[in-house]
Amino acid sequence: MSYKAPVKDMLFNIEHLARIDQVAQMPGFEDAGLETAQAVLEECARFNEEVVAPLNFEADKAPSSHSGTSVTTSKGFKEAYKQYTEGGWQGLQHPADFGGQGLPKTIGSACGEILNSANLSFALCPLLTDGAIEALLTAGGDELKATYLEKLISGEWTGTMNLTEPQAGSDLAAVRSRAEPQPDGTYKVFGTKIFITYGEHDMADNIVHLVLARVQGAPEGVKGISLFVVPKFMVNQDGSLGDRNDVYCVSIEHKMGIKASPTAVLQYGDHGGAIGYLVGEENRGLEYMFIMMNAARYAVGVQGIAIAERAYQKAVQYAQERVQSRPVDGSVKGAATIIHHPDVRRMLMTMRALTEGCRAMSSVAAAAYDAAHHHPDAEVRKQNQTFYEFMVPLVKGYSTEMSLEATDLGVQVHGGMGFIEETGAAQYYRDAKILTIYEGTSAIQANDLVGRKTARDGGQTAKAIAAQIEATEKELAAGSADAQAVARRLKAARQAFIDVVDFIAAQAKADPNAAYAGSVPYMLLAGNLVAGWQLGRALLVAEKALAGGSNDAGFMKAKIATARFYADHILTRAPGTRDAIVEGADSVMALPMDAF
């Protein structure tokens, strides 16, 4: 059950695909070069391998528990969280002005993967705090910033996102929680919020809830939603904690996975009203919440990569130990370790290729985020912002869907033992399933990709990315046999992608059912293509390194083999997906609703 962070692969991506050297030229990131990345990742790996990862399995067996209005987290969580905050990990990507380390996302994202591989349930608490910090940084007034940011960035207090209500899941227009303005400028908040991750726990002194609610008289729908800060404990002028606020945890959910993370039902205002502070302006809550959600969506995509990596490591370990049956090629006389068997290899390679492909994609997306925020040239910032925004639904949607495949294969490699909870592989299978759901289901990601990211600009951004991919294809086509094979698959997948983009752009208004019928397959195709593209780039780097006498030939050869496998076995799915989207839209809606 041990976990070893894939620091080498991360640094490869950071150096060669995300180009940390370019990031380090941007104002504010002068100290964030490859050496920093290496130092941070190695320390991050050590902490998570030794402190956080060992808690994962036991915490699944003995999850968080609820009693009265309080929640006790799993054994060891509180102590590990203390170490986490002491190490300054919460502040990694946040501004130095408020005590953070101000590192680029290019580095922070890799740290996020490590933390999530170590313990998905534990990692959710910092993940939500990050979202709260982003929202306050972007939209909070000076007083809110002064009161909350330092404590959140240090990890002394944690944050939550309160969107969902029983009738309002994907549909935030249905939010009913209400906020009544008070003479002193505060609000009283009333309502019930569900599915609040770490909505109550015992790891920090205070919990800062960011809550969507309607102010009386606000417009209907999403344009009438405001965002509020509602602290669990009121904060005195001197920063010390004051009275208990009127927000209480009434229960936590009994879930299939991520059991150690408490998922709370929070009741606001049953005892006179929870005191809340408006973030930014009234009725702009959704806009601000999207800031948190976009950060969180990217982070959930990284969770997919993280759980896939953990499942992969476990499966490899088992395959290298378990002896069963003679190899079909007769290479071993008697029974051999199952990693000799071609189908076990196919499963492991699939897990590996999916994980490395998505990791490469997420790394490049992180660098774009950094450039979008830190590049001195406004035009470059804009281009990178556009690219990053296109990537968010792919990182979230594709990486999480692929994590279902990877964790399934992880169980499968173990055979019957995989189904026994004591083995640990089953936990990853159960944990992963939330990832395609929370912070926007795969369908919500796909809607975003279809609507805001593709149809709105007539497919322009998508085509610009396709053109970049074509350039990589050309480089590959002039290379080795492996490179050429990858070029061929990339080309077919890109052409499939372009067909789909044209179809989506044309149909989004003309026949929205047709466009949206293909939304999730489109997202998967796009993610598949971009991940395959990044592995194609990685192959070029690796071949060049080998030609230059790399002192890590084993790693470089493995990268080439993985990229080739991805092209042969994953990119080959793309043309069929195209056919289903472009030629199969009508059959999605053909069966009348009442005929199901």
Place this chain on the structure above:
Amino acid sequence: MSYKAPVKDMLFNIEHLARIDQVAQMPGFEDAGLETAQAVLEECARFNEEVVAPLNFEADKAPSSHSGTSVTTSKGFKEAYKQYTEGGWQGLQHPADFGGQGLPKTIGSACGEILNSANLSFALCPLLTDGAIEALLTAGGDELKATYLEKLISGEWTGTMNLTEPQAGSDLAAVRSRAEPQPDGTYKVFGTKIFITYGEHDMADNIVHLVLARVQGAPEGVKGISLFVVPKFMVNQDGSLGDRNDVYCVSIEHKMGIKASPTAVLQYGDHGGAIGYLVGEENRGLEYMFIMMNAARYAVGVQGIAIAERAYQKAVQYAQERVQSRPVDGSVKGAATIIHHPDVRRMLMTMRALTEGCRAMSSVAAAAYDAAHHHPDAEVRKQNQTFYEFMVPLVKGYSTEMSLEATDLGVQVHGGMGFIEETGAAQYYRDAKILTIYEGTSAIQANDLVGRKTARDGGQTAKAIAAQIEATEKELAAGSADAQAVARRLKAARQAFIDVVDFIAAQAKADPNAAYAGSVPYMLLAGNLVAGWQLGRALLVAEKALAGGSNDAGFMKAKIATARFYADHILTRAPGTRDAIVEGADSVMALPMDAF
């Protein structure tokens, strides 16, 4: 959480695809026409909907428990099992000579699906008993038959299959349990068996274990394995129960799913030796066990269909009730039930198409089984046996792998609620995962398909099936727009299949790693094709029925829509799978074992 057996769809398959009229012409099946099928299925539906299905959810929460050497099954199981036996359900497909009803598998298989949809954990007990009955019928001597068959067929006693040992999972050559011949012709059996489904329980008076063990001096490997009957309680001359035999349950497993079914570790012979009776001849145990396994493999395939159907029904119900967001086509002004949303429809249609496709495939395979055993013409029997044997890995392998997709989508349709155990959708996701593992993992099914079913006859059987598919394509190509679309997809999938068959047949000896690297994808492609073919045949039947003024136009139209969806969205996966197998074999084994 209610379940409604899809009797209409089953009868459609039984009548039009499996052609029960032809089955009913075979000796012994004279009374087994469509009317019988309908009467049996309706009664089966009633019993399982009312008695067995309601136990499923609670039993998952309060699984079987172990204490000392005994196992207490979940609440209600004992009583339901009593009703199951009183209804004569265990004897459905077994010979009237021993008290069974002697119905064809064409009917029995549909009943099996209903039982498994109602409660997968409960259904496993009868499933294993069926296997034990098959083995005794085929290989047992008269005395064993006389002592055990009636009690097994009535369900008064239950049966188990004891293959697995800690070191012997997929690899039965590694079986170490031993049997010592005694002067009285019995054997003393010693050893540890694991993963024994219903190896101990409180639902029946006796448990008849069928156990693989080695007789001293037997050849090594699978050729030295013999099969024994080891009853939990000895049976006296008059059929009454005698002494407790020396086989004891030492523990049961803590599993991810099918929690209510006790999975036992059985210890044989710790107190002097468990008394066993040889089945058939020494050293032919594996051959006999394959009889049980082939019956069980088909049955596990049906379990895949069953759990997919259950997940589908649950998802449809939720989608028709849950209100969330406005439809993209503006067909409803405000928020609508989520079944209005194209992606929800896509998910439901995928579940439906996969389930109906696999059901049709399993129904046709069952009819072939019946003809293989009952047709008066030896040549016809042989042809059907060959066809059936080709179908077994597809029914088992494809239907169970598709059940993972279906149960995943089932959770996904529910959004966040799907991840909460109280909803029930998560149970299907957890339960389904065992299906691709037990009774031979997907890789074991695929090995069987590659080795015994394809390479051995140079792809002849596979090609003969392809020729039948081509005939259906021609009929479709002359039909409606839907029919033509299906013909086109079927053709592409068939051509992909033929390419793969040629590749597998050519490489199985020349480059076994290459052939077996594509084994599971080949199995999935073949299953996909055959399921799509049967839905193509179904479409032809439905269109003819509509043209003839069917009085069930809604059903027929739904069948057409489902077949079309399958072709557009599932069959389109086939060409990519072909590419991965035929052109991607090398990259499966390219990464050296120690580089993982």
